Amino acid sequence: MFVSKKRLSQMSNATDELHMLSEEDLSKLHACLLECLKDIMEVCDKYSIKPMVGGGSAIGLVRHNGFIPWDDDLDMMISRKDYNKLLKIFNKELGDRYYLLAPGRKQGANCYLARIMRKGTTYVNMLSAGAKYPNCIYIDLTPIDYVPNNKIMRKCKGFISNVLKFASYSVFWYKNQNPYLANYMNSNEESKKYYKNRLFVGMCFSFLSAEKWFAIFDKFVQGKETKYMTIASGRMHYSGEMLHKDVFFPVKEGKFEGIKVYIPNDIDKYLSNLYGDYMEIPPEDKREKHLCVAFDCNHEQ
Template sequence: MGGLRVLQEKNIELLAEFASFCEQKGVGYWLDFGTLLGAVRHKGFVPWDDDVDVSMLWPDLEKILPEIRSHFCALGFDVRECETSIGHYQVRINKENNLVGLDVFPVKPCRGEMDKKAVSAKVHKAQNELIKQTAAANIKDIADIRGKIKEMENRFICDSSEEGGLMYFYGIDFPHEHEIVAFKHEELFPLQKMEFEGRLYSCPFNPEAHLKDLYGDYMTFPVQASDEAVIS
């Protein structure tokens, strides 16, 4: 068995533990990014991928984050809340020199008569402003970063006075490079179960629409399919 497969199998067990934990706590999660792509296209890992990506609604993640930390630290994992780069916020459960790892990305709601491109443009604008302001003020404390994130999202994206359809966006906590970082409620919910490496996990209701926004023609293998650095 090659080294990549050994690493994948360790991450399969980590994902199973995370899914079981979420189900016991009654909170939702779903496979996302390369892991969701793997579930749809391969029913498992993209052959050259090794880590695991999941997303959660921010209110759920915020509520159980202390329990995530205590549960997985007791199992020998390190739970990090903040990346080293200014303005980056995510939750990463990892060990063994960061090779075994699961990333949890926060997803947040908004309302308004906007399409996905319009919301995504607002998200990218808010991200740029967040990075600019945190860098200028040299903000590194997690609580301060959280406060600045909320300020930027409320200012640029989440106008509580707006009415309209419910949409979701990847929090500006982490600067995703994808053009489309927003999706409609009906594309995400209700979550459905899909196979990944022989087990069933929660996935978006319409994974095809979601993956198309992220990767375009996601069923076509990239030219450098043997390159482990390629995500899709």
């Protein structure tokens, strides 16, 4: 489903329509995401593809045996080899029920990583509102790439990677401006200044589309097999997510809400690098949540 710019213009002045999902909506969202996870894992097992639960979802698996109670997404990560394999068989195996947005795909991309979106659902946040892509409930799928063994080469590649990542999404912000994001970012002076700077960067790089920049970033971060790997599109960027390959592989099996999934070989080291003491439950005002514009998980077709 899409939320058009015409529809955005018909909505009221935005800020009072941004909201957190209710407990009831979160429960429905979790149920839908679990259906998606089952479908994806079934296909992946058929083709010997082994995506792992990652990010906050990996914390949920360890600390809560599934979703963090207030979490509103599901994160997965995957080796570049398996990522490419999944992209090739996606339309055949999952195309009837899901969209796949990913850098370099004909269907386009609304980010520098892949998103598997459940057809017939609606999930619009303040970043995606008004864009030309489907706004559906989705699972993020992030490729894991090798990094150069040489430290100088690693630093150079990491710097360029981070520039491309920042620039590509800045172009997306610039090309897809909407009142929800603008009103939210202009709510205080600090975020207003950041927003203006981000739009300026987006304007400077807008000689190419965001889709092309996402594809350039995705191609650039790939590398030949070495001792170390990173998730260049992750929350801590290229260098912050760099770990020895043994931390990720070989993968191990785990359970997420009773569903068989894969996890990093050393999940403690992986999570400690990202979050520090990941077993400590954060206070309510520090919990990560996303502001929502519209939500509907009814995917009957």
